[in-house]
Amino acid sequence: MRVITPELLAAAQRGFKTSFQKGFSGVASMYASVATVVTSTASEETYGWLGDMPKLREWIGDRHIKGLTSKGYSIKNRKFESTVTVPRDDIEDDKLGLYGPRFEFLGSAAASHPDEIVFELINSAVDATCYDGQNFFDVDHPVGKPGSVTSVENFAAGSGELWFLADFSRPLKPFIFQKRRDYNFTSKEDGKTSDHVFMRDEYVYGVDARVAAGYGFWQMAFGSTDTLDAANLREAYTAMTSFTDDEGRKLGVKPTHLVVGSTNLFKARDVLLSEQIDGSSNTNRNLVQIMEAPLLS
Template sequence: MARVITAALLDAALRGYKTIYQNAFAAAPSMYASVATIVPSTTREEIYSWLGDMPKMREWIGDRRVKQLTAKGYSITNRKFEMTIAVERDDIEDDKLSLYNARFQMMGQSAAQHPDEIVFELINGGFSTLCYDGQNFFDTDHPVGQPGQETSVSNMQAGSGEIWILADLSRPLKPFIFQKRRDYEFTTKEDGRTSDHVFMKDQYLYGVDARVAAGFGFWQMAFGSKAELTSANLRAAYTAMTEFKDDEGRKLNIKPTHLIVGNTNHFKARDILMSEQINGSTNVDRNLVQLLHAPLLG
């Protein structure tokens, strides 16, 4: 005999599925918070005018030198995402709710890892997507210096291989930004027989949605390469980052902390950073930086 679908029964189903979703969401591994600063958003679009100036202390001689926000006009517009699961009315009547548990677990895991997808989608496009200074994030021509006296600075190596990135992830603002307007919220549309969808499709709908986006922070915090991952290329990128200066010619004191690699370079990176010896000689690059394997990179 089929169960009568009451408001109490639907509430119990919602609580059960929501708990399954939340547990899977909390348990899912993710990487975006390691490479991106999480910034709350309060509107459709956020303008990051302060990205034109990396703060640095100076000796106080005379009046304070007030740092004005540079009108770079870099903005990040939030995007909307959703995922919806339909539960057949017959399965609720027949007490078959457990058939959907795995799908709601997958929903929770997918939602938790979705920021990784949009952050690394952004990173993969870093060689062809503009950042705050009007240049591609990974570029050879970042203008540095006072107006009219700028010089071009590079944070990239050209090549045709899989992307690898050297990054300083030690600071409050990381190289990339994950902007969050509305978090990944589990919800349902259904309210019994009054739902149009239930009436027409004989299904109850449960879903998750969010308003989020990814964007670039300071290009000085990351060095991108498509060249072969070798000790020489890694050292060249490392040295270049430590030499980065602000517009006043002062070193930014950047020290790379992580090498971010995709699947193709994973074992090569392990050899460079973890092997005690290479070709019978002491590996002087061992533990130079930490290794971060990002399957979505490249």
């Protein structure tokens, strides 16, 4: 039996952290592809500038000063954690190798977590409000100056699984991942003086973070629960390219990706990758890239 010393505990922690990092780095996350990552410096961040996408105009006379209309859209950071324990007996008996896969899985869970909360947000986009007070995917977003507001839709309702077109080429993507405190591996292992070790005879390790997800510009995405076919895809694509700002100027939105869950994957491939559809040339071929999102539902 080995004697528990600070050096032994430090070595154990290094081994556990190495396994954690192996699991963390082994995950191919999706969140940074669909959401703009924003560093947060407070408990919540207010995105008052949402809704005012800058565009240039010819400079004739004085500058046209366009004040930012405060939308009051805030994203509040949330705290997350996961904790595991290692019995003191296993450290004394040099059984630390048994815990490598467990800490590797903990690292994998931490790296996958941003995807979970971002797609939790996306899956709620039909029922959750964005900066303009409407649901993110909705049929009546108000666009225009006071007195001449019209309703614009970025959603087509149906009875199927959600799929959406998105323009991921812009500095601000349709969704926001807000990071206050990054995912951090921690431990509570101060030897025999630890209350937890004294009472439970085990050492505690974990990961925690303060993060959140929210909605960006609804104009950067068009969602649908209707059938994913060539006609509906073209309608969504055309609608996005027609979006304008409050002054009636086209925003120049051009969808880059079709995001689908596993149920719609092969429908998406048929629509976008087939050379022919029903004996005719497929004019949608390679129109946008397909992004399979297993967490989309």
